[in-house]
Amino acid sequence: MDEATIKIIGENPIGNGLNAFRNEFASVCDSTGLASLPDAFDRLEQSRHRSIAFDLHMTLARLRAAQLLPNGDRSLLEELFRYVLIVNSDDFDLSRIKPLLKAILVNSDDVAVWTQVYNVFSEATPLPPLTPPSISSVPRRATTPMAATTAVTPTRVTVAASDTVATSAATSTPSVPGIPWTRNTTSILNSSEHCREIDPILKRELGNPRVGIRRFRESFFARVPNLETAAAAVFDKCCRGEEPLFGPDGWAAWPADAKEAEVLAWFGNMITKLEELAADYRPANMANRRKLLAQPKTPLIGSTGRRSMDIGFVNDDFVFRPAMGRAGRYRWSHILVPGELKSNPAADAPPLAWIDLATYAREVLSAQDNRRFVLALTLCGSNLRLWEYDRLGGMASEQFNINESRGGLEFVATMLGFLWMDEEGLGFDPSIMESQGKRFIEIERDGKPERLIIDEVITRPRCIASRATTCWKAHREDDPLKAPLVIKDSWQYPERDEEGLLVKEATEKGVINMARYYHHETVRIGGVEDEVRILIRKGLDSTTVIANTAPTTTGTKATAETAATENMTTTPEMTTAPAGFKIADTAAVTFTSAMSAITATARRRSTSSSASSTATVAAAAGSSGRRRGHSVASQSRKATRVMQLRESSSRSSNSIQCGGNNDNRPNNGSSSSVAGTKRRQSEANLDNNDDDDDDDHGHNGAADARGRVKRSRSESAGSGGATPLTNRVHRRVVLQDYGKPIYTASSPTALLAALESCIRGHESLRRQAGLLHRDISINNVVIDEDGPGDRKGFLIDLDLAIKEQRIKASGTKGKTGTRAFMAIGVLMGRQHSFMHDLESFFWVLFWICVHYDGPDKARKSDFDEWNFMRDRNLAGAKLAIIYDFESFRDEAESSFTPFYAPLIPLMDRLRAVVFPNGQPQRQPDEGLYSAMSNVLLQGLE
Known part of the structure; x- marks a missing residue:
């Protein structure tokens, strides 16, 4: 070690800088009955070694000398953060840190400690690139004068893999407490939603869509009166005459190359002709006529990013008037059925047409607050497929070539069905009713009916x-004061505790600063509890109705593309995601984010660093005569049928032997994995999402999102059965308290007062009800500036709450919450505790300060990258912000909006309380509640 290095060490003593690490190591040893001695490292469980090595490297990186000491052509600090990468990989020989560990534990002098640090690096394992293309760096500074000199250029994040996803089989039916987090699009905040960012997360949210489902159209379109008879008659007319519309080669005038513009023109002309031929069969009770919308080059109003749609069905009561500007253009709220066209038949494979269609479905579900599910279609070349999207994900029919006889009939039935189906059949919620221009729901409370008038939408994920x-x-219809209530609908896993019961318990136990209980129920449709698998999916997510091979047709051969697609999700070999939905390995993680930011700060401080027609029609007409229209079926028949389906499903599942690996993907009804949510579930257990995400901010929770939870087992068409897929149940909670999102605060002091009230509410929730919230976010922290002095804010959303004792008893670790606000420890996979919720309050305040320049005045920020970063990278980015005073001040001064810049000193004091010694606290500290409250109250003085 040369004199210059020794001088730097002498001028920058370690002092008490390693005490926190020594105390943590002693705590780990004590929990296992060992003395805190160097040889204890070898006697600890292997799982503890990497955590100790990680903590050691991060502790050293926070020392002043590490920021100044050289190591070859780079700084020692940079080398420390590069080593964090391999500490978390199998390439790192943990024995190499033993001499260093000993030097620290026996309180060796500073030169001896730094000598051992250099020795660790001298036994180098080849390191990966500093900033690989798939890794996002810490966000760049906001565009302020200072940013020009302090900016760190980020690399674009590529989200091609889940952070905690397995590649195949799903888990057994979940049980509760733990929850691996699932990322989904619910959890994306303050984003421009570019396709390059959204599509990868949406793919993970949906998992592997289940395709090749037989009788898909018949099941979903059964409620359209006389559809089969009408379709057979109309198709027969199409096949007759000197110039039939449908001949031996398929549909007349079908464009040979299936180019988009030509297919759109053909489509519009064909829909008009089919309507004319079917005029005598049109249902008499249709509220609105429908039409085809074909504006692939015109973005629809209502999406965050610019989104246009190839084709779709809309009501005929709106006329496109571009001269009127936005008021004369179609919106996503107008879309009844979205559709996607591709000229290439091979595009009917993931992720080409599928991901585009899913994007449309997401926009429709988001824009229509009373939509339970969405029916959709893809036409790739002449191959037609129908889709359904719901809160478990998506599934699809068999593929039909519309230029073959069977496919031609299916095309006619599908088009007439979309033109004639009632709104409930298209996915609208009949429990949300309308009369005289007012929307409302009806509940029964204390044995009496009540009608609640809906005033406005507060949030829709x-x-x-x-x-x-x-x-x-x-508000209640009979309330002259129109006292506000909040109606909250969500699609919960049936295995989870009902949020309504948790809110009721909290209210009865006198929890303060928490939204109070009014009513809860499971939504009923036609007298039956609303859920996905039976009521929405008609029991179709069972292998008994999935095509084992490509569909056979009379007098024709199935296409190679059809065979390949149908077999893709039904063969026993299909245990991994198909091409296009590849799930990458998750072992390699980096802290490039933190390293980039911290090394940049260090360099600023140091002066030394720089298809036969007749037969087919006859068969269709014969079968349709045996069908009955939905209008004949009574509610009691509907309920009976649902119960029969449920019993059949239960008998089927009980006869199956379950196998396969655990899968952290959510269930979307896919054969090999499940669809996403904003949040999660623990390895053999359930999703907590949620969006999550949900959660759901999501994922939701959000919320989840998120991207993957867990659920069904890998299904094989050849296995004779499948494990029941996880379900979602439609639940409704009504709350007495109405507030606004905390980011709408009129002033910084109003924001602080609301946040302080919520921190006390969180403490009361734990102490009086024994509940841990686990999803502190800007959507769940509510402000009420007109409330009493000690209640300027309150918490909402107990979707992810859990009895604290259950977490402690289970010992389960999992990621729960909304990503941007997740505590560093949660992102690192540690067991969720109240300390993590308190840290989330800090990140809520930080997020508002960098994203809002006044009441509800959101702006874009480089911190939007947090929506897309991998978990450990996000943890690193957060560490880079809070690890010391100067780093935090630099970031805050260049990133806070002018409106919230006055809060920088307070935020730094809060940082020091939440992150003593520049790192998250590992031990519980009940005093943190009062410490945080005191800092916030000081800001009100």
């Missing part, structure tokens, strides 16, 4: 597979 938590402001 932008996702598909998740809890999809939706909130409305409402």
Whole structure:
């Protein structure tokens, strides 16, 4: 070691800088009955070694000398963060840190400690690149004058893999407490939603869509009166005459190359002709006529990013008037059935047409707050496939070539069905009713009926597979004061505790600063509890109705593309995601984010660093005569049928022997994995999402999102059965308290007062009800500036809450919450505790300060990258912000909005309380509640 290095060490003593690590090591040894001695390392469980090595490297990186000491052509600090990468990989020989560990534990002098640090690096394992293309760096500074000199250029994040996903089989039916987190599109906040960012997460949210489902169209379109008879008659007319519309070569005038513009023109002309031929069969009770919308080059209003749609069905009561600007253009709220066209038949394979269609479905579900599910279609070349998207994900029919006789009939039935189906059949929620221009729901409370008038939408998540938590402001119809209530709908896993019961318990136990209970129920449709698998999916997510091979047709051969697609999700070999939904390995993780930011800070401080027609029609007509229209079926028949399906499903599942590996992907009804949600579930257990995400912010929770939870086992068409897929149940909670999102605060002091009230509410929730919230986010921390002095804010959303003692007893680790606000420890996979919730309050305040320049005045920020970063990278990015005073001040001064810049000193004091010694606290500290409250109250003085 040369004199210059020794001088730097002498001028920058370690002092007490390693005490926190020594105390943590002693705590680990004590928990296992060992003395805190160097040889204890070898006697600890292997799982503890990497955690100790990680903590050691991070502790050293926070020392002043590490920021100044050289190591070859780079700084020692940079080398420390590069080593964090391999500490978490199998390439790192943990024995190499033993001499260093000994030097620290026996309180060797500073030169001896730093000598051992250099020795660790001298036995180098080849390191990966500093900033690989798939890794996102810490966010760049905001565009302020200072940013020009302090910016760290980020690499674009590529989200091609889940952070905790397995590649195949799903888990057994979940049980509760733990929850591996699932990422989904619910959890994306303050984002421009570019396709390059959204598509990868959406793919993970949906998992592997289940395709090749037989009788898909017949099942979903059964409620359209006389559809089979009408379709057979119309198709017969199409096949007759001197110039039939449908001949031996298929549909007349079908464009040979299936180019988009030509297919759109053909489509529009064909829909008009089919309507004319079917005029005598059109249902008499249709509220609105429908039409085809074909504006592939015109973005629809209502999406965050610019989104246009190839084709779709809309009501005929709106006329496109581009001269009127936005008011004369179609919106996503107008879309009844979205559709995607591709000229290439091979595009009917993931992720080409499928991901585009899923994007449309997400926009429709987001724009229509009373939508339970969405029916859709793809036409790739002449291959037609029908789709259904719901809160478990998506599934699809067999593929039909519309230029073959069977496919031609299916095309006619499908088009007439979409033109004639009632709104409930298209996925709208009949429990949300309308009369005289007012929307309302009806409940029964204390044995008496009540009608709640919906005043406005408070929040609606932008996702598909998740809890999809939706909130409305409402009031009782008979209340002259129109006292506000909040109606909250969400799609919960039936295995989870009902949120309504948890809120009721909290209210009865006097929890303060928590939204109070009014009513809860499971939504009923036609007298039956609303859920996905039977009521929405008609029991179709069972291998008994999935094509084992490509569909056979009379007098024709199935296409190679059809065979390949149908077999893709039904063969026993299909235990991994198909091409296009590849799930990458998750072992390699980095802290490039933290290293980039911290080394940049260090360099600023140091002066030394720089298809036969007749037969087919006859068969169709014969079968349709045996069908009955939905209008004949009574509610009691519907309920009986649902119960029969459920019993059949139960008998089927009980006869199956379950096998396969655990899968952390959510269940979307796919054959090999499940669809996403914003949040999660623990390895052999359930999703907590949720969006999550949900959660659901999501994932939801959000919320989840998120991207993957767990559920069904890998299914094989050849196995004779399958494990029951996880379900989602439609639940509704009504709350007495109405507030606004905390980011709408009128002033910084109003924000602090609300946050302080919520921290006390969190403490009361734990102490009086024994509940741990686990999803502190800007959507769940509510402000009420007109409330009493000690209640300027309150918490909402107990979707992810759990009895604290259950977490302690289970010992389960999992990621729960909304990603941008997750505590560093949660991102690192540690067991969720109240300390993590308190840290989340800090990140809520930080997020608001960098994203809002006044009441509800959101702006874009480089911190939007947090929506897309991998978990450990996000943890590193957060560490880089809070690890010392100067780093935090640099970041805050360049990133906080002018409106919240005055809070920088307070935020730094709060940082020091939440992150003593520049790192998250590992031990519980009940005093943190009062410490945080005191800092916030000081800001009100």
